[in-house]
Amino acid sequence: MSSSFEPRGPIDSSRVPRYAGPATFARLPRLDEVGRADVAVVGVPFDTGVSYRPGARFGGNAIREASRLLRPYNPAQDASPFALAQVADAGDIAANPFNINEAVETVEAAARDLLATGARLMTLGGDHTIALPLLRAVADRHGPVALLHFDAHLDTWDTYFGAEYTHGTPFRRAVEEGILDTSALSHVGTRGPLYGKQDLDDDEKLGFGIVTSADVMRRGVDEVVQQLRERIGTRPLYVSIDIDVLDPAHAPGTGTPEAGGLTSRELLEILRGLAGCNLVSADLVEVAPAYDHAEITSVAASHTAYELTTLMARQIAAERG
């Protein structure tokens, strides 16, 4: 690493109490305070695409609040992510809550602008609709990407009430648009009732492999990580995490909860197992704080985003040499 590289890190919580001041992710500087970032943490307060409980529009700020307790050294990955790369909070993308199509365009354009600066994105949702415009912007820069999708749900359904852009349909649209590398698509944590068996057939035809929540329990984290890594290889990788991949005991604050999910320990460990993969951007969606208790969900989400930013920072440092 060149000695002149000194990213601006978080506010020092031994000098300024961590509960003081406005919340940015992990108490990091705002993007406008540092000019450019290697990793831009960006909020998308949009939840007009939901099929059940609304409220994920408040998810990003709940995660920022819960992330005040994160510390600068990540022992699980033996890395200080905010010293390895400039990570900054880019604020929120202002998406129209009354027009889904326009919101999708706004998110895509804002993501493109951030990616054009060379930043990787750590997006805090918002509902899962936003994965489509984020993937469009990422594919525009990197070509079709491998996708690792953590979710109770497939999110490859076709339409809801005739609407193409919803939180249950982003990955079908993405495959149709040719922005995913269909040789490397995986769902992890899938479970719960479907509309019919056809949902699974359709999903398989789109190119997805499934590691169910029960598979993680039966086969264990290490074997699952090995299988996922083989599928991803050296491709540019996008990770999309719907917080409802966690069991409702670990993430009650979400819009479409399903029993029998991953523990937060399993999710964090699978993510740590992706070290060395070419993670180009990630999103974390569906945190709906109105259904949360004691910040259970937003704490889990803040740690999830911390592992993802650590992976990206390590990758950036390795590329810098």
Ligand SMILES: N=C(N)NCCCC(=O)O
């Ligand atoms: N993406 C999330 N969280 N949920 C999709 C569920 C769609 C449905 O209600 O069938």
Ligand SMILES: [Zn+2]
């Ligand atoms: Zn889901």
Ligand SMILES: [Zn+2]
């Ligand atoms: Zn989802």
